[in-house]
Amino acid sequence: MSVLVLGIETSCDETAAAVVDDQGRVHSDVIESQIRLHAPYGGIVPELASRDHLRNARPVIESALSRAGVRSGELSGIAVTCRPGLSGALLVGVQIARGLAFATNLPIVGVDHLLGHLSSGFLVYPDLAPAAAPLYPFVALLVSGGHTALYRVDGPELAQVRELGATRDDAAGEAFDKVAKLLGLGYPGGPVIDRLAREGDATRIELSSPMRSRSSLEFSFSGLKTSVARYVERHGRPADDQRLRDLCAAFQGRVVETLVGKTFRAAEREAVSSVVLGGGVAANRELRERSLEAARARGITLCVPPPRACTDNAAMIAYAGLSRLARGETDAERIEVSPHTALPRVTQKGGGPR
Ligand code: KG4
Ligand code: ZN
Numbered sequence: 001m002s003v004l005v006l007g008i009e010t011s012c013d014e015t016a017a018a019v020v021d022d023q024g025r026v027h028s029d030v031i032e033s034q035i036r037l038h039a040p041y042g043g044i045v046p047e048l049a050s051r052d053h054l055r056n057a058r059p060v061i062e063s064a065l066s067r068a069g070v071r072s073g074e075l076s077g078i079a080v081t082c083r084p085g086l087s088g089a090l091l092v093g094v095q096i097a098r099g100l101a102f103a104t105n106l107p108i109v110g111v112d113h114l115l116g117h118l119s120s121g122f123l124v125y126p127d128l129a130p131a132a133a134p135l136y137p138f139v140a141l142l143v144s145g146g147h148t149a150l151y152r153v154d155g156p157e158l159a160q161v162r163e164l165g166a167t168r169d170d171a172a173g174e175a176f177d178k179v180a181k182l183l184g185l186g187y188p189g190g191p192v193i194d195r196l197a198r199e200g201d202a203t204r205i206e207l208s209s210p211m212r213s214r215s216s217l218e219f220s221f222s223g224l225k226t227s228v229a230r231y232v233e234r235h236g237r238p239a240d241d242q243r244l245r246d247l248c249a250a251f252q253g254r255v256v257e258t259l260v261g262k263t264f265r266a267a268e269r270e271a272v273s274s275v276v277l278g279g280g281v282a283a284n285r286e287l288r289e290r291s292l293e294a295a296r297a298r299g300i301t302l303c304v305p306p307p308r309a310c311t312d313n314a315a316m317i318a319y320a321g322l323s324r325l326a327r328g329e330t331d332a333e334r335i336e337v338s339p340h341t342a343l344p345r346v347t348q349k350g351g352g353p354r
Contacts, residue, residue: 003076003326004068006100007318008061010093011085011113012146013037013044015056016314017064019075022322024122024133026315027068029308032056035188042187043177050088057096064314072104077330079321082110083338084146090337098335107330109321112342116316117142117278118153118161120309123319134274134303139164141263143287144279144312145173145188148219148259149347150266153276156323158342164266165217166347172255173281175221179228179251183237183244193248194284200242200249205231207250209258217262217269218347224254252286260290267300276303282310 003022010016013034019027034052038044065072080097082090094110101108121134137154149166170178173190180189185196208227228251238244259281267275275295281287288304295302309316 003322004070004074005318005322005325006061006064006072006075006078007314007316007321008057008078008080008093008097009113009116009312009314009317010053010057010089011081012089012312013049014312015053015060016312017061018313018315018318019064019068019070020123020315020318020322022326024124024319026123026125027070028064029125029313029315030060030064030067031308031313032060039187042181044086046086046088049086050092053089053092057092061096061100072100072106075104075106077107077109077321077325079109079111079318079325080335081113081116081317082335083112084341085113085339087337087339094335094337101332107325107328107332108335109324109329109331110335111317111321112158113317114142114147114341114343115158115161116320117144118151118276119156119320120278120305120316121276121303123305123309123315125306125309128306131305132301132303134276134301137270137272138274138276138303139263139267139270139272140276140278141259141282142279143172143259143277143281145177146171147279148172148221150217150263151343152266152270152272156320161343163343163346164270165219165262166345167219167221168347168349169220169222170225172219172221172259173279175225175255176281178225182229182232183247190281190284193252194286196245196248197252197286200245200247202246202249202253204246205250207231207254209254214261215265217266219258219262221255224251252284256284256286256290259287260294263291264294264298264300267298274301274303278305278310280311283307
């Protein structure tokens with residue numbers, strides 16, 4: 001019989017639950033987004049997030065089990081995100097998962113959310129043509145609203161993942177969101193800028209280049225955001241639509257150029273044959289296209305999971321917890337919630353030599 005895991009995710013602004021088997025097949029994948037709840041504030045309000053997770057967790061979990069046609073007694077275990085994220089939001093998911101594990105006598109493991117994102121390339125959706133799964137070792141670019149980092153991944157366990165470089169300030173998604181706010185485009189900013197940039201000409205506006213040092217695998221996006229702010233101070237918010245599209249294209253072009261350049265530099269340095277993109281920003285059209293071109297030119301296999309696997313979801317959490325559960329491990333009472341990842345960091349936010 002296959003191993004079936006229930007994944008639960010509440011680290012940020014999505015309440016999610018999913019049932020996944022040991023082949024990575026996604027039997028159900030339920031996501032209740034809080035985007036509309038936080039949109040009026042231009043960012044996530046932690047207290048509101050916790051309350052909404054509390055409201056949504058039970059129906060989301062019940063729906064994931066019923067859509068998969070699985071009773072809790074047929075599960076092999078539960079995997080729940082316990083770090084990094086908003087502490088209050090994480091606590092809701094962890095306590096509900098622990099209660100469920102206790103009531104059903106199932107093993108439970110805590111999962112690092114970043115390990116979840118790094119596992120998303122292995123998920124197989126019944127309604128989508130199967131994509132090539134990455135081969136270990138691979139280099140992964142994780143780009144979301146909270147994280148931007150490059151990893152070398154040698155296997156499915158935390159100890160097999162090494163950070164190669166991360167952002168020193170804003171995450172790439174955060175930069176998209178802040179620039180969108182500056183331009184009055186609403187929240188989240190990534191999808192709107194992506195859409196506007198499609199009809200813009202990036203060469204018409206010169207913005208500063210983020211993290212100029214070409215050899216470093218670290219990122220910095222706050223200078224680019226300031227550069228957009230200066231442009232707006234000097235010229236005003238573009239009233240003309242084409243100017244706005246050009247500004248979005250110039251900003252997005254700079255972000256994508258840096259992400260793609262450093263990712264493939266890392267792949268060459270680590271001598272890997274697979275590259276994986278993950279996180280919400282991996283939905284970006286230009287990032288996908290330019291990565292594909294770079295991969296083709298180097299004979300590297302590029303794995304870009306479908307958008308629903310890139311953004312926060314519980315299927316990736318279930319899969320990331322699977323190997324430990326399959327070995328009979330359980331964290332039971334020991335799951336600790338933390339705002340920080342368990343992965344050792346090489347990049348310090350802020351200062352230090354580049
Ligand atoms: O992974 P995610 O759903 O949540 C976390 O941050 O963990 O990522 C959300 C981020 C937001 O900053 C959003 O603006 C960005 O991903 N994003 C995009 C696109 N779609 C979402 N950024 C650029 N282009 C997109 N198409
Ligand atoms: Zn995430």
